[in-house]
Amino acid sequence: DTTYPPGAISLLHGISPIGDKFHAASGYGPSAALNTATGLYTGEASFFLGTPPPSGADRDGNGLVDAWELQYFGSLGQNPKANPDGNGVPLALDNAFGLSPTNAADPNVSRLPKAAAGTVAPIALAYRVPFSQLDYFSFIPQISDSLLLWFGADLYPQYFLINSAPNGTENAYAVQPNIPGWPGNTNQLFLRLLIQKK
Numbered sequence: 001d002t003t004y005p006p007g008a009i010s011l012l013h014g015i016s017p018i019g020d021k022f023h024a025a026s027g028y029g030p031s032a033a034l035n036t037a038t039g040l041y042t043g044e045a046s047f048f049l050g051t052p053p054p055s056g057a058d059r060d061g062n063g064l065v066d067a068w069e070l071q072y073f074g075s076l077g078q079n080p081k082a083n084p085d086g087n088g089v090p091l092a093l094d095n096a097f098g099l100s101p102t103n104a105a106d107p108n109v110s111r112l113p114k115a116a117a118g119t120v121a122p123i124a125l126a127y128r129v130p131f132s133q134l135d136y137f138s139f140i141p142q143i144s145d146s147l148l149l150w151f152g153a154d155l156y157p158q159y160f161l162i163n164s165a166p167n168g169t170e171n172a173y174a175v176q177p178n179i180p181g182w183p184g185n186t187n188q189l190f191l192r193l194l195i196q197k198k
Helices: 066-073 091-096 107-111 131-135
Strands: 114-117 123-130 137-144 160-167 170-177 190-197
Touching: 091 190, 107 123, 123 131, 123 137, 123 190, 131 137, 131 170, 137 160, 137 170, 170 190
Parallel strands: none
Antiparallel strands: 114 123, 123 170, 137 190, 160 170
């Protein structure tokens, strides 16, 4: 006979073994051994009642997809600027590019934006995004000649030459300035990638 704590729901750290009609629990070997409790056991459980949130939900408003936070940390409320694996990549970027925040040696870190040789301009911005992440985040290339005022490809597509191609489960991007279409200073141009939660 097992004594449960009061209430309609019990969350247990261990379940006592039981036998069957013909054998006692002790007759089933080590896997049916009695639980041995030592010390005080505590824990926390979260319940969500109601319509399930959309897959890209961000109920705590920290810019991270809830499902991703729960997968890796078991709870919401993570600091998007934190870097728990010590590889210099904050959680916000880990989440946007579908990287592991607990594995500093994640080979997919190569998805992150980096400078590459251009084909019609001296330089390009290259990065890869998993198809699934495009449902949750907007990746907007931006260009500037002063670092003070930025122009994004969402509003000024004529300032960019963007090539994208599927690469397995990802899209590979190469973004170059469209120098003939750029009205500003062409002697110095800067590229960056703005990432926003949808």
